[in-house]
Amino acid sequence: MENELIKFMSQFTELTDKEAQVMVDFYPVKLYKKGEVLLQEGQIAQDSFLILSGCVRKYCIVDGVEKTIDFYTEEQVAVEFESMSQQSPSKYYLVCFEDSKIAIINSKKEKEYYKKFPRFEELSRIQMEVMMGENLRAFSKFITLTPEQRYLDLLQNRPKLIQRVPQHLIASCLGITPESLSRIRKRIFK
Template identity: 45%
Template sequence: MKKEILKYLSKYTKITNELENAITENTFIKSFNKGTMLLSEGDVSTECYFLLKGCVRSYIIEKGEEKTVEFYTEEQVVTPSNYGKSTPSNYYLECIEDVIVSVGNPKLEEETFQKYPQLESLSRVIAEIIMAKNQDSFAKFKTSNPEERYLNMLKTRPELIQRAPQHQIASYLGVKPESLSRIRKRIFDKKVIS
């Protein structure tokens, strides 16, 4: 599994022997079963995750209703918004499949970055890329209607259809499950007619 991390990082930088050793020495792999809560509302987040295998859902509960904020799958970083801040979380992180993750924590990061400054620079570059992608995704979400959101998800993350229950996907798209069913039928009917 550590090779998966090296493969991912090699997209952003040349992996030197020193960097490979740093990653190998400082990578902690954990497995969690489907249904495991990695974080609950009110918890203080002391860990972040790099998904090697599986799917994690982030959600909030608003007026008694779960609202899916994001799905994280392979090669995605899961960093709770309160990570390392000693403040309670507003979010839940739930494994909706069995998952294997590399786990980080603030103390380990600080020690590793002091010892291997190249890793800190690399982490900053990756964080900036992730932030830019998230901003683009948020803008696209805000400026599109539910059918466009669904079509965009089919284009950019088609695997979610098989990996997440329909009611969670509907929540992620900002619609009720019945509305998602109508959207899917409308799209199917358009394909059959054309």
């Protein structure tokens, strides 16, 4: 299991054997069953979750209705930044949508890791900047694209997600009703 974490991190930098072993110790990999909750509304986030396999859904509840924010799949990090950085109660849920293999990145342990291996703080910062850039692009697309354009973008950039997730949750993630998504799909696939 740990080899998947090392393989992922090796994409960004070469690891010594000692660094790899310390990484395995600091970032345990766990198996989660579909439906297991990683974070729930009201909890203060302490961990980030690197998805090695599987899928995690982030959602909130507004007026009694679940609103899907995103799905995190292989090589993506599921995290609730606001709760973690401000140590405030989360407004979101992170729930395993599929059986998942996840590396857990505890924010307190991460500081210890950076003291032992300072170069990883720089690496982490770069990864964070990439994630924030991706989040900003996604937000910009959500604001500027029509629902049909958002669906086409999802089809182009995350086609496997469409096959893994029910259409009503895809619709929720796109900010539309399942009926609207059905009409969009009908137009596109004619």
